Amino acid sequence: MSNMEHDRWSRVKGRLRSSVGEDVYSSWFARMDLEAVQQESVHLSVPTRFLKSWIQTHYSEKVLTCWQAEMPEVCRIDLTVRSPMRAAATKEAPAPAEHRRDEHRPAADARSHAAAPAPSNHDALGGSPLDPRLTFASFVVGRSNTLAHAAAKQVAEGRRGDPVMFNPLYIHSGVGLGKTHLLQAVTWAGNSGTERKVLYLTAEKFMYGFVASLKTQTSLAFKEALRGIDVLVIDDLQFLQGKTTQAEFCHTLNALIDAGRQVVVAADRPPADLESLDERVRSRLAGGLVVEMAPLGEELRLGILKSRVVAARTHHASFDVPQSVLEYLAHAITHNGRDLEGAINRLLAHSKLNAQPVTLEMAEHEVRDLIRPQEPKRIKIEDIQRVVARQYNVSRSDLLSSRRTANVVRPRQVAMYLAKTLTLRSLPEIGRRFGGRDHTTVLHAVRKIEGLVSKDVTLSDEVESLKRQLQE
Numbered sequence: 001m002s003n004m005e006h007d008r009w010s011r012v013k014g015r016l017r018s019s020v021g022e023d024v025y026s027s028w029f030a031r032m033d034l035e036a037v038q039q040e041s042v043h044l045s046v047p048t049r050f051l052k053s054w055i056q057t058h059y060s061e062k063v064l065t066c067w068q069a070e071m072p073e074v075c076r077i078d079l080t081v082r083s084p085m086r087a088a089a090t091k092e093a094p095a096p097a098e099h100r101r102d103e104h105r106p107a108a109d110a111r112s113h114a115a116a117p118a119p120s121n122h123d124a125l126g127g128s129p130l131d132p133r134l135t136f137a138s139f140v141v142g143r144s145n146t147l148a149h150a151a152a153k154q155v156a157e158g159r160r161g162d163p164v165m166f167n168p169l170y171i172h173s174g175v176g177l178g179k180t181h182l183l184q185a186v187t188w189a190g191n192s193g194t195e196r197k198v199l200y201l202t203a204e205k206f207m208y209g210f211v212a213s214l215k216t217q218t219s220l221a222f223k224e225a226l227r228g229i230d231v232l233v234i235d236d237l238q239f240l241q242g243k244t245t246q247a248e249f250c251h252t253l254n255a256l257i258d259a260g261r262q263v264v265v266a267a268d269r270p271p272a273d274l275e276s277l278d279e280r281v282r283s284r285l286a287g288g289l290v291v292e293m294a295p296l297g298e299e300l301r302l303g304i305l306k307s308r309v310v311a312a313r314t315h316h317a318s319f320d321v322p323q324s325v326l327e328y329l330a331h332a333i334t335h336n337g338r339d340l341e342g343a344i345n346r347l348l349a350h351s352k353l354n355a356q357p358v359t360l361e362m363a364e365h366e367v368r369d370l371i372r373p374q375e376p377k378r379i380k381i382e383d384i385q386r387v388v389a390r391q392y393n394v395s396r397s398d399l400l401s402s403r404r405t406a407n408v409v410r411p412r413q414v415a416m417y418l419a420k421t422l423t424l425r426s427l428p429e430i431g432r433r434f435g436g437r438d439h440t441t442v443l444h445a446v447r448k449i450e451g452l453v454s455k456d457v458t459l460s461d462e463v464e465s466l467k468r469q470l471q472e
């Protein structure tokens, strides 16, 4: 590659990095190489088929746009999988910057450095790409995630042959609250020794691996490979689809758990709410330790922002964010970790490009679209059943039972009415969650209570009070 091409390629990568953000860049593009540039087309390569298909599906437009910004005549990107021979000969792309940075990290960060051997082990097993920054060292612990963190740590530090304490470990939370971070931390730490094999797969990658192995008639090998690992870590389980894949996942889960191997799963909802999954899988998942990570509290948000600034300063020593700005961001950006990271990236970009220090005024302007109105609390059917049962002095199992005495029928109807009006669940789903009732029964209950609240003041007050309790 000529010097000119090399420089141009560096600039394209720079554009790509700032367009998709550091996280996405290091997950998907860190190992993308330039092979050749021909008049109107650019030939790039990546080391695995999965990376190729992922980039083609999700980022092909972006990659093209970044090239066109440097060479307007380019109208096509050819992406191929490079052979292992070539990769070895040309020495893979340099390690992501974070690895290199580790050399200069203080001793307290040694864990993440110690985790460095993981990729080869993990890549050889066909795992999903890991982000070197998502380690225990960079995970900030607060009230909302203490239990999940402790359980994940315990799993990561287990040894082969140790009794497995909670299996599977199932972590769930809303979007961007640190599930992937924690799961990847388990993988890095677990693979840092040579003793155990920890495999991190997104549910999509699991499906992809299974479907691909079926096509090439190597599904037996795929199953054997999966069952040969010590810890299976599956992220974003809510995306697992397809009957055959689910059946395979169920077999793998059973085989691993029965053999005393650890399984760790993350999803955006509790097992009972994974509606597309088979009942057997749901109950197996619920049978271990289920931990919810609550939304990030303000103190935790502040901690995450501070750690992001420290991380950014390893590359940009002059970057500084005053405490007042950090406190403002922690207070105003309430939704998730991704927005916090985005805010720091913007401040960094702005202060670098304009060579200006970060001020409160600048921060307010830069992050204004990240400040969203408070979303109403997500209410769960179990909460409704619990609160209604308490109010009417019946038990939750009374509400789910087939008993038809008046003292149970009315509370049950109220609970179904609240489930319909306060959640996004469908009538059949509500029916299932109320002891397997038909959707017409739910519809009848909803109409009945709708009709009564407009006439019966006592009932209307009761329903309002229940709503308030649930929304608090």
Ligand SMILES: Nc1ncnc2c1ncn2[C@@H]1O[C@H](COP(=O)(O)OP(=O)(O)OP(=O)(O)O)[C@@H](O)[C@H]1O
Pocket (backbone or CB within 6 Å): 023, 134, 138, 139, 140, 141, 145, 173, 174, 175, 176, 177, 178, 179, 180, 181, 182, 236, 268, 304, 336, 337, 338, 341
């Ligand atoms: N406790 C934490 N400490 C440090 N960083 C955190 C923490 N929680 C979240 N983050 C950061 O927030 C961002 C989003 O987190 P992550 O991707 O792990 O969320 P998620 O729960 O897996 O989201 P999704 O449901 O979309 O998959 C990441 O950059 C992550 O590093």
